[in-house]
Amino acid sequence: AVSLPRLLIVYPWTQRFFDNFGNLSSPTAIIGNPKVRAHGKKVLTSFGEAVKNLDNIKGTYSKLSELHCEKLHVDPENFRLLGDILVIVLASHFGRDFTPACQFAWQKLVGVVAHALARKYH
């Protein structure tokens, strides 16, 4: 859930999708913003679905991909940015346990998720 606020702080241009979220004027505001927290939870829960369905990530994200293209109009580059942020958050959480092999697997996973979310774009 900390990944979304971090994305909005590290890459401020990603805030463009959240005009109706209220106060995003400072890192403190972003971290404390209840809409950001709620949305962050949604996003990470969806990520959890990918982990539960590693053999069918494309299927898992098919509808979400359509949504992000047709309704939300999100440049897929943003999915890659969020993926990189998530990896760094995992690293800070797991420290030494987040081995190079672990990072490799997770960077691949976030890449696959980003790809799946971009797949239905037209």
Next chain:
Amino acid sequence: MVLSPQDKTNVKAVFGKIGGQAEAYGGETLERMFATYPQTKTYFPHFDLAKGSAQVKGHGKKVAAALVEAANNIDDIAGALSKLSDLHAQKLRVDPVNFKLLGQCFLVVVASHNPSLLTPEVHASLDKFLCAVGTVLTAKYR
């Protein structure tokens, strides 16, 4: 991307905290980069890239030293890294996308060793700094 005074303060604080471990961080950054992004190994066919490689550690020290130098001369990164910029343009010609990959791995190393240090704001500053370094190193490519 322009580094604000706060960015510069944040970056210097990170490197101040890392101190002498910078060399080890450099080695680990490369180890992670080769493991996570295998295409980066194509620039090192002459290296032993096995785990614990002395060559990787040695090269990691060099990379770290350059980052430290840039941080210590943060008001003129282009000046501080001018020779390295020439080297990358004329001899090494590492494709620009790879600097982002190195940067990501460096951030992972800093995060995994110092979780409390890499707050979102500091993360942003450090990411900007690494982007700036990459920009300088590729500035003379064409």
